[in-house]
Amino acid sequence: MTKQGSFDRQLRDWLEAEARAAVPGSALEAALDAVGSRRPRARWLAGLGSNWVGTPRIGPAALRGWPLPGELPGSARLVLGLLLVLAFIWSINWVGARLFTAPRPGIGQLAYSRDGQIYLAEWTGAEPIQLTSSSDGPAFGYPRFSPDGRYLLYEEDRPGPLDDDAVMHVVDASGARVATFPGFWASWSPDSAHIATHDVQGISVYSARGALERSLAYPEGREENGDQFLGWTRDSRQVLVNLRLPQAMWSIPIDGSPPSEVWSTGPIDTIGVQQLLPDGTRLRVARGEFSLVDPGSGAGRTVATRTPGRLEWLPWGAGDPVSPTGTQFAYSWTWQPATGDEPMYDLSVLDLTTGRSTVLVDPGPISRGPLRWSPDGAQLLFVQPGHGEAASSIWRVGADGSDPVLVVAGASDADWQWLSEPR
Amino acid sequence: MPAELVIRARNGDREAFAALATAAYDQLFRIARLILRNEDAAADAVQEALTSAWIHIRAVREPDKFEAWLRRLVVHASYREARRSGRRRVVELRVAISDARASDTQDATANRDQLDDAFRRISPKHRAALVVHHYLELNDAEAASVLGVPLGTFKSRLNRASAAIRAAIEADERADRAGEGVPA
Numbered sequence: 183m184t185k186q187g188s189f190d191r192q193l194r195d196w197l198e199a200e201a202r203a204a205v206p207g208s209a210l211e212a213a214l215d216a217v218g219s220r221r222p223r224a225r226w227l228a229g230l231g232s233n234w235v236g237t238p239r240i241g242p243a244a245l246r247g248w249p250l251p252g253e254l255p256g257s258a259r260l261v262l263g264l265l266l267v268l269a270f271i272w273s274i275n276w277v278g279a280r281l282f283t284a285p286r287p288g289i290g291q292l293a294y295s296r297d298g299q300i301y302l303a304e305w306t307g308a309e310p311i312q313l314t315s316s317s318d319g320p321a322f323g324y325p326r327f328s329p330d331g332r333y334l335l336y337e338e339d340r341p342g343p344l345d346d347d348a349v350m351h352v353v354d355a356s357g358a359r360v361a362t363f364p365g366f367w368a369s370w371s372p373d374s375a376h377i378a379t380h381d382v383q384g385i386s387v388y389s390a391r392g393a394l395e396r397s398l399a400y401p402e403g404r405e406e407n408g409d410q411f412l413g414w415t416r417d418s419r420q421v422l423v424n425l426r427l428p429q430a431m432w433s434i435p436i437d438g439s440p441p442s443e444v445w446s447t448g449p450i451d452t453i454g455v456q457q458l459l460p461d462g463t464r465l466r467v468a469r470g471e472f473s474l475v476d477p478g479s480g481a482g483r484t485v486a487t488r489t490p491g492r493l494e495w496l497p498w499g500a501g502d503p504v505s506p507t508g509t510q511f512a513y514s515w516t517w518q519p520a521t522g523d524e525p526m527y528d529l530s531v532l533d534l535t536t537g538r539s540t541v542l543v544d545p546g547p548i549s550r551g552p553l554r555w556s557p558d559g560a561q562l563l564f565v566q567p568g569h570g571e572a573a574s575s576i577w578r579v580g581a582d583g584s585d586p587v588l589v590v591a592g593a594s595d596a597d598w599q600w601l602s603e604p605r
Numbered sequence: 606m607p608a609e610l611v612i613r614a615r616n617g618d619r620e621a622f623a624a625l626a627t628a629a630y631d632q633l634f635r636i637a638r639l640i641l642r643n644e645d646a647a648a649d650a651v652q653e654a655l656t657s658a659w660i661h662i663r664a665v666r667e668p669d670k671f672e673a674w675l676r677r678l679v680v681h682a683s684y685r686e687a688r689r690s691g692r693r694r695v696v697e698l699r700v701a702i703s704d705a706r707a708s709d710t711q712d713a714t715a716n717r718d719q720l721d722d723a724f725r726r727i728s729p730k731h732r733a734a735l736v737v738h739h740y741l742e743l744n745d746a747e748a749a750s751v752l753g754v755p756l757g758t759f760k761s762r763l764n765r766a767s768a769a770i771r772a773a774i775e776a777d778e779r780a781d782r783a784g785e786g787v788p789a
Contacts, residue, residue: 189771190739196720197740201635204644210630213652214623298761321761339761367755552757565757574760 361392731766
């Protein structure tokens with residue numbers, strides 16, 4: 183069993199034989215009995231509506247029983263008309279108000295994982311330095327710079343039985359390790375003062391130098407599905423977690439106050455906390471339409487509609503698809519080609535102010551990898567996962583599709599830190 | 606999985622869900638059995654996964670993703686069961702040998718025994734990575750989704766799992782050679 187291909191075939195054959203040899207079925211009745219003793223969660227917990235096939239709860243059916251404008255008395259129609267005019271004027275200014283000052287681009291730095299090790303390099307990929315070293319055992323990944331650029335966080339997937347064997351390390355700009363704590367998929371607070379991470383207890387918040395500040399409790403009854411990326415509110419006071427079963431975003435204050443539901447998914451393809459624009463506006467995708475949803479009122483405004491013939495809208499991987507300026511959104515429409523059974527993907531950028539979409543990467547039978555925007559929203563760094571035996575790679579491309587550059591070949595995860603001053 | 610059944614189950618039809626569960630049960634059990642290497646633990650994991658699926662069935666919005674969702678639930682239920690089983694130190698005694706196995710050559714049987722021993726010695730999460738890749742034959746993105754990990758983590762974990770099982774086999778072979786007086 184020395185050649186990889188032969189070994190893989192033997193392993194595959196053995197797994198199939200083992201699976202066939204298993205004797206399922208005897209416990210099916212017990213499982214169904216267990217199911218029969220429980221009830222599904224209340225419908226409202228699954229969201230305000232659903233794009234599930236059937237009667238929509240948002241849309242014409244939801245309006246059933248409400249008076250149509252023509253049936254209203256004259257004064258009410260006048261008030262309604264004025265409100266619509268005001269709403270229209272307000273919506274024109276809405277996107278423009280979202281802009282905030284972008285950091286000044288300058289010397290940047292790149293952190294990436296390759297073959298289970300973390301590397302630091304110039305933002306062009308030049309002069310890489312291997313930060314971690316292990317010939318066998320732990321695998322390192324998930325590099326994330328602190329927003330102020332002072333620290334780098336990365337994950338160590340230690341050999342062990344379960345997912346909670348993972349630990350996070352924090353190193354400073356010199357590469358010296360300043361903290362190690364259990365956890366995975368950690369997230370920096372916007373002020374760089376805190377790190378929220380999943381761990382075996384739930385969610386823990388650490389200081390940038392690794393002091394445990396608080397263990398946060400999941401919302402009651404939602405302990406088992408905290409398997410999504412964590413985020414933060416802009417004031418760095420609350421951790422955002424996107425829970426499944428049913429999908430909903432919850433906000434958990436780090437001062438120990440009770441968590442609260444930010445939203446539950448209705449007709450939304452939720453991708454997680456990355457859907458929040460800098461001002462809290464939510465990007466919603468429903469029935470092939472991109473909408474901006476006001477955080478206060480919940481009102482939505484359609485920005486773009488799906489390209490005909492495409493199957494499904496997807497975010498581009500595990501990065502932050504919203505540009506730091508809050509005006510652009512990286513995404514992928516997939517579709518099924520006439521020949522071949524693998525879906526095709528592209529990488530596109532949607533201008534949220536104009537609704538114009540630009541294809542940056544030619545479609546191909548690839549899945550999606552992490553993505554990072556430059557602070558000025560002018561460029562993107564993305565990981566294009568390898569297809570089949572091909573290795574994944576880090577690419578840089580202008581937000582208008584210009585100048586695509588292969589930055590690092592063979593890397594599987596990356597973060598891109600732009601610094602206002604050279605180190 | 607028929608979309609109509611999923612929709613009916615989504616609307617609270619218990620019989621539709623039972624039909625879905627019955628159709629999926631064998632494969633879910635086999636996934637759990639491969640990860641846990643224990644029939645009772647696998648049955649418990651599948652029961653937990655199906656119960657969770659029924660409780661949260663309304664969270665499923667796309668019928669064609671129901672099957673992938675069930676797989677994800679059973680993988681995570683298997684992780685939890687592994688944690689519990691680890692405390693109980695359950696050892697399974699295998700009494701059934703398939704006809705196919707009995708009729709194979711000695712070499713093939715030896716290889717399978719090697720794989721069996723090695724597979725037991727690697728961690729449940731490494732087993733899960735190998736199962737979704739080699740048994741379910743999912744592409745990397747689907748496999749990462751079923752395991753609930755980022756794509757890069759899945760690729761890394763799959764590489765580590767492959768290395769771990771090969772290392773376990775090679776260690777066995779070295780031990781065998783040492784036992785026969787052959788220099789390793």
